[in-house]
Amino acid sequence: MSFGIRRRFVASAACALAAAAGQTLASGSGENIIIIADPLNAESMYVANYYRAARNVPAENVLYFSPGADDYQAFVAWNLKALETLIAERGIQNQADYIVLMPGSPFYIDAPGLVSDGCSPVRRFSISGAYSTAFVADEVLGGVSSNFNNRYARNTFTMVRFDSETTYFAGSPSSDPNAQRYYIGAMLGYTGERGNTLQEILDNVDRSVAADFTRPAGTFYFCETSDQTRSAPRHNTFNNVIAQIESQGGAGSHEFRQMPRNEDDVLCVLTGAAVLDIPGANMTILPGAYADHLTSYGAMFDNQNQTKISDWIREGATASVGAVEEPCNYAGKFTHARSMVYYHQGASMGESIFRALNFTPFQGLLYGDPMCRLFDYPVTVTVQDPPTDPASGGVEISPTGQTDKPGNFVFDYEVVVDNRRMDADFALPLEVDTTQLEDGWHDLRVFGYDTSTIRSLGVWQGELIINNHGRSAELASVSGTSGDLSTTFVFDARSVAGGTGAPVEIRLVQHDRVLAAASGCEATLEVAGVQLGAGDSDIHAEALFADGMRVRSAPIRVSVDYTEGTPGGSVPDVFQSTVWVGDATEAFVSVPYLFDDASDALTFEIIDAPAQAAIVAGPDGPYRLLRPDGQASGFDVMTYRVTASSGQSAVGRVVLVYDRHPLDIDANGSFDLEDLYAIHAAPADANLDGVVDNADVRFLEATLRCGEARDVSSR
Template sequence: MPPRPLRLFRSAADLLLPACCLGLATLLAPCCCLAGGGPENVLLVVNQNSSESLTVANYYTRLRQIPPQNVLYLDWQGDPAQISGHTFRDKILKPTLETIDRRKLSAQIDYVVYSCDLPMRVNFQDFFPGEKFPKQMRPIASITGATYLWQVVLQEEPTLMGLNTNWYVPDAGVQDLARCAEAANAPTQGFRGRYAWRRGGKREADPSKGPRYFLSCMLGVRHEMGNTVEEIAHCLITATSADASRPRGTFYFARNKDVRSTTRHKCFDAVAAALREDGAMAEVTTGMLPKAAQDVVGLTTGFRKQDVAGAGMRILPGAICDNLTSFGGITDKDLGQTLLTSFIRAGAAGASGTVTEPLAIQAKFPLPTIHLHYFRGCSLAEAFYQSVAGPYQLLVVGDPLCQPWADPPDCDAFNLVDDKLVKGPLEIKPRLSSAAGLCELYVDGRLQGALPRGGKISLDSTKLTDGSHEIRLVAVRNDPIETRGRFTVRVDVRNTAAEPIALSSTPERRVGVDQTLELRVDGDASRYVIQQNSRTIGQAQGTPAVLRIEAAELGQGPVALAAEDPVSGRRSAPIWVWVE
């Protein structure tokens, strides 16, 4: 049975979506991405055997302009909920790390992000056969926590289950591990996967000086109690719309007598005061939820079970909503608690929950300072991981790149325009706004180097294949958070007399999920491979060269396709097709 059509825009509420995402023509057109910690720093992992995983990845790739080589399609056919430690290490983590290395992305990947329909829970008991752990150290981790702590997973170290394994957290002293006691004065800083860390959030450029991490997040979870694909896609669209928007709303800290609240609520007043001092609106309320509040830009609370949808709250685009409860991240069965997916459904850009009984231990949940880091301009993932000292059981879900309070620097180059014809050397001299300290140069999504302010570089186009290439300039703000802004163009390299490669489709822009898509390649090669991002979906041969493929194999939503001559490496410009 073919997958049912995906329907996203069904009511006036959908008008909250960004203008560049409302219509087919505009969603398929180039769209500027303002958020920092950007798409070139993401490796997106997709289950190629799940149409839902493909669909979610299609939306995210388009919304965030993820480079094609930054998408990894895994042949995952295992359990969708829980796997063993060795299975995770050998079938998911190692292929991910090997892909980063093989594609020469090691210098730039900061985020490992999972689409839906990959296992959310990892049981590491097989790493330690016969060993019994205290109940506060159950060897069960989330996929995002295990990925963040990738080095200790590879080494099979029991420190994976420690309460102070995340040294990205500033001043993560023992006073906050059991209960939150002092957190308001935490400094805020950005994250790079190549940085090493010493205790207390001390950053080191030398990777031998401390552990390294990958910010990790799932774009969505489905299962029995999870979100629908429509809800996940809507979350990602609204999160993208929130970037650099500085939403006017209130950060709420809901205090009550439940141990799920008392574990953290001694810090509420101090963090709320720090937010107000920084210019935000923050309120400490009594109860489980700020019922009827119409301006929720952030929420920290603790309770077992509440009707989030019936609370009358309006959660604004970009909000992080965090609830401390035992089973908030278990979506494959009903254990009678409010799940993180309830907040995603209600409009949050990100939420989290533990995937096994964690006990009421502060170190396993975000400190209230998560909202302070977020308001200061960090990405959603940076805010989460800067706040959790022992993240191994915490499943983080949502858009990791969402950055509502970012102030990205501007950059461009006067001689770079779309479809520019390039022969021989191309001199690039970036123009940066005053906030930027340097500019990174990416060609086809791969980091080429960094230029200081006022610097220039001569790009030798003869070292590139003829055809379409993306040039991306990324300005990095000169401050501890290192917020990033980008400028992207696509140029046409022509250093030989070879005929350009052109890809077209029938139907041209829209195709039903139950229809066949015909792809035609015009050029002078005898054979072409057709790729969806980094995945080869088939070959086209003949004159003209044609490939017919069932649209359902691509997933729904906006799909990027390109043709490549496997002999010369020449590529066509990408085309976008909407599968509906």
């Protein structure tokens, strides 16, 4: 069996396991966050690493591509397809609920003529709204009204947990043909004009994470103003909402002014005004708070008029929502006051806002951290006798859990490996079938869920080392593990095959992204700090085998300062790497390179397109989205070049494998002695660099040393 195909089987098997367990699991932790970062934007990369560490987001959930597009049609054709492809390739469909965009993203997508509105034309979608509507994009392209219902919302005080795999109708999970799926999209921060500074965004992340589960005493302030255009869409709901919050043990206040003043307990400000002097109110906005002011240009950062939602973040709020263009003031377009009821019940910030938004969020930008769980109760999960030695076959996991939430207990559990669901049930022990996974190091996590409607969860984290085939990988730092953006980090990477066929490639990987690669089983590989991004990153060695299995080493933590340093002035370097495509209808392909100057603008040019796959029109960064032909077979090659102000790179190569690796001559799923004999007998391009030369002989010799450990000439 090809492991290029087996990785996708795991995701399908996981869906069957969840169905057998009879449950739909809640969102609400770092495992549910998808981070999208622009790999050519140093600020975006820094915040991505920072947020990933703060929220303990699994490596598989970090995606690298430019989040924006020229218009919504291009966004659907490329960005949403790239998102879908990467989530499927990594097998994390069960966990992906929140799409969080880093600074460096545009705050809107041009979308004229798609949404009708008799009051004010809709020409823009917020970037968060564009990702939220991923599953209804076809309907949007066909034309909808601005009051297109959000089917997760319902005008009730009962919270329903959010899950992107669930279809909702009238606010409840449903199999109705009109039910819809969604993501919760959010923009963590914007550092362009009238946005927030980088430090303000990082500070907000720190405040938000620290606020989780604190359930502070404080007051939700609902402010009715004399500005009827901005206040009237929701101020008639304030009294009922306050009564509900008070019935839950909280405190609310119906204010008849623009903002609370001289108050030190602000958990929320919902007001209606175009211009506010927020610092002048002399109020203390508590960590984890929400605030907005329902105005026309609150998130229209390219318009100097009116107060921006970034001002709320600057003053201490965790999240806000604002319009990216002039909206008609239909109440359904804006955050309903009942969102704070859900928030006070323990739902996440993002769930609370989305549950209370009656219309699809075309123009509203959700800004800040959507994952803050200010009023939730923590769940503690422990695992008895977790696996410590290399495992094979079936591994049993026996968790226990507890919660402080009154009247609730931890009822069921889930085990994920590399954030892919392996088992989920209330009957214990859980089991991981390691034969469905690759050899080597894996991230092991166990979730415990309580019995509340919020489905609060806790996470235990460890590691799982698998040895079913005798394959392993090792990584050692040569140059040290700290530096700045211009530092070149050097690693020795190697793999042991264990008699099951030699590796065909060894590479460096960050968050499931190939950074550098070499043919064979061992190499010294380099990557620059700017490519990793500032902050902390976990780097692995990864060995690729001819059956598609990817075997990883334990990670090495690398820390990069957000300083430019002194670039070396060299031209970019490129690599030859392999992508196992299998029978996928689309493949996301990274093109690895080495370059150390964060201030230089790079261009990435495809020299030779693959013969059996089309390149989907889209961004031209260090990646491409490919669509293989229906009859693609064997292997294919795509070549590329990277250009900087210092000059051009050599030509890099990406080998695309559809059903059999080119070194697997006898098609037995392994690169072994029989293949080596065949290549040695008839000189061939053994290292797949496009040339038959002495380098192929050296490749064969190196393969023998760390693969089968025998000499071809002895036969």
